Each structure stands twice: as structure tokens, then as C-alpha cells.
Ligand code: SF4
């Protein structure tokens with residue numbers, strides 16, 4: 332198969348489990364818990380008190396520096412401000428709102444369908460006030476990402492690869508709201524003034540590709556690039572290489588090679604913020620896996636508990652093994668279902684027992700397969716071998732690992748490579764701190 336970046340693999344994608352079901356737009360949670368930390372950077376401070384009545388879209392938390400506000404995703408009454416379980420596994424201070432089911436809208440943010448007349452500072456301020464962050468998982472504040480790329484890039488890339496198995500949230504977004512995503516891309520292009528704008532999609536999304544081809548027919552300001560399906564093509568550095576042939580040097584950002592990459596759902600959030608005056612209060616979440624009865628995509632309010640979301644998809648089957656935030660390759664297993672969705676949550680994956688391939692005494696047979704698939708040119712077997720030696724881990728560039736999971740997926744010895752490497756990275760950082 333044609334490869335546009337080093338390493339990687341093509342796992343069974345299992346996307347048909349959720350991609351054929353209609354997008355569920357009617358789901359309403361009974362209550363939401365809005366975490367004050369949903370982005371990389373400083374946490375927000377609550378702006379409301381217990382007993383307050385809030386409107387949908389009202390700002391309920393904000394802060395200084397690298398920080399964007401968070402908003403009520405339903406209208407109703409604030410019933411608690413307390414730590415609640417976050418997908419990171421930590422308990423994070425959250426504003427808990429009982430949903431009155433009325434969706435009474437807050438009108439502080441105003442629509443700007445004539446955005447072409449707006450200057451850069453105004454556009455960036457609108458994107459910040461709406462709380463837009465990267466929707467692909469990293470959750471970096473989008474206004475800051477745009478600001479730091481001003482005048483530095485020639486290529487703007489739309490990441491619509493969605494290369495993780497099982498997840499179809501971006502696929503269904505492109506199929507249901509293509510015009511809105513394209514408008515969001517044009518807003519970001521107005522800010523960053525690239526000479527080339529590329530919408531990159533993998534070739535396992537044929538319905539979305541057909542729709543986008545029609546929408547972009549005759550368009551001169553952007554191109555649709557259909558890439559052969561390969562994991563982890565949606566990772567920033569691999570996608571840049573696949574689209575431009577440029578390699579981002581170790582430890583550097585895409586701007587080092589004059590590129591900026593935003594996820595398709597982030598562009599949609601930018602469109603809603605600028606053209607509709609709407610804050611980030613909802614996103615599409617794929618609820619899927621062999622251990623959920625009725626897999627589907629749900630238009631989900633931020634702050635919904637996994638339990639309510641899974642119940643909306645028919646509930647768990649008896650043979651559930653684990654529930655994961657994200658995909659099977661890079662996701663995080665959750666301890667309980669009180670965890671709530673945040674802006675970066677694209678999937679709640681419910682895996683059945685037959686997927687459990689953990690071994691009691693895993694051993695390395697030195698087959699070298701992990702080296703062949705590592706897209707970062709690392710040697711995972713040595714990252715495992717020297718797991719308790721920070722100096723050796725550093726020598727083998729452990730900090731370059733992006734935790735894509737290719738090595739663990741391909742390892743015949745079933746070594747817990749990713750978990751061990753994650754712990755190894757912490758040890759190297761701790762040692763550096765000392
Ligand atoms: S793939 Fe697994 S068994 Fe093979 S060399 Fe790598 S760690 Fe060892």
C-alpha cells in the first residue's frame with residue numbers, strides 16, 4: 332500500500348458500527364457538570380454561585396493568560412460547584428447545572444455573518460469568548476493557536492482524517508454540516524492568509540468525500556485531498572508530511588515548516604462562534620464499541636456523564652470489559668461512568684471482553700515489529716527495557732513518543748508498551764525537574 336509517512340499500520344477500523352446510524356440530535360441530559368479545566372493552560376474560575384439560574388451559552392467560568400471561558404450547555408439551576416470526574420482521571424472543579432429542558436438562550440455573543448469585514452483582533456476575540464479549543468483531543472485554545480501562527484504559515488491543513496478505529500464523529504459532521512465546516516475554514520484562512528488550504532480526508536469516508544467534492548466544485552480557495560487510510564495519519568506531524576512532504580523537526584511545532592493544522596470539528600466550532608454567535612456548548616460524540624447495545628453518534632451537551640450518554644445508546648452489554656475516552660489506540664480507560672464529556676471528547680468507546688488481549692507475563696521476543704511501525708522512528712522495545720532508567724530513556728528519545736499505540740497493537744508479546752512509555756516520560760520529566 333502507498334505510504335505517505337514513515338511507519339504506522341492499518342488496524343481493523345470498526346467504523347461501520349456507528350457510521351450508519353442517524354445522528355441523534357434529540358438527546359437531553361438531566362444535568363451537566365461543566366469542568367473549569369477543558370483546555371491546555373490555566374483553569375477557569377467559576378463566575379456563578381449555587382442557586383443561580385443560568386441560560387444556555389452563558390459564561391460560567393473564565394480566567395487569565397492561556398485560558399478560554401467555559402459556558403453552560405443547558406439552561407437551568409446551578410445545584411453544586413464541586414470536583415467531578417474528568418476524562419483525565421482527575422477530579423476537577425465543575426459547575427453542576429440541573430437541566431430545565433427549556434434551552435433558554437444567552438444572547439451575550441452576537442452573530443457576525445459578515446465576518447469578512449472584521450479585523451484580526453476582533454475575530455480572535457470572538458473565537459476566544461466562545462471558548463473554542465482544538466476538538467481533535469489536544470484542546471489548545473484556538474485563538475492562541477491562530478495568534479501564534481499569524482504571518483508564519485503558507486499551508487493551512489484541515490484534519491478530517493479521523494484515523495482512530497471506531498470513531499466516526501468527524502465523518503458524520505462532514506456529512507451533515509459540510510457548508511458550515513467550509514465556512515469555518517474560510518474564517519481561519521482569513522486570519523492566517525495561507526497560499527494553500529488543504530482539506531485532508533482518508534479514503535474510508537466515501538460518502539463525506541462525495542459531498543465535499545460537490546460543495547468544492549469550482550472552488551479556488553481550497554483543495555480536497557483524499558489520502559490512503561493509514562493510522563496515525565491524523566497525528567499532526569504525520570499529516571503534514573503526508574500533505575506537504577515536509578518533516579517537522581523533533582521538539583518543534585508545525586509553524587517550523589510553515590504549516591498549521593486544525594481539526595474539522597474545530598473549524599465547525601469557529602463557524603458557530605463567528606457566524607452564529609454561539610459558544611462551545613455541544614459537540615458530536617461517537618458512542619460505540621461491541622459492549623454498547625446501540626452504537627451511534629450523539630449531539631452531546633458538554634458536561635454530560637458517560638452513564639447518561641451510554642444509556643442514550645441503549646446501555647452496556649453484560650460482557651463489557653472497559654470504557655475508554657477516545658479510541659482504542661490513544662484513548663484513556665475510565666474508572667467509572669460519572670466521568671463527564673468535555674470539549675475534546677470525540678468518543679466514548681465500550682469494549683467487550685473478547686477484545687481483552689492482556690497477558691499475565693508478557694515477554695519481548697525481539698521480533699522488531701514495534702520498530703517497523705513506530706512513526707516517530709523510536710525503538711519501543713528499548714523504551715520498555717529501560718523503563719526504570721531515566722537517563723537511558725532520554726537517550727532513546729522517549730519524549731518524542733506521541734503515544735499512538737502502534738507498537739503495542741503490533742506486539743506479539745502483548746507488552747503494555749504505551750502505559751510503560753507514559754510512565755517513562757513522567758520519570759524523565761521528574762528527573763529533569765530534580
Ligand atoms: S514488537 Fe514486542 S516482542 Fe517484538 S521487539 Fe517489539 S516489544 Fe519485543
Ligand code: SF4
Nearest residue numbers: 705732733735736738
Ligand atoms: S513508541 Fe510511541 S510513537 Fe512509537 S509506536 Fe509506540 S506509542 Fe507510537
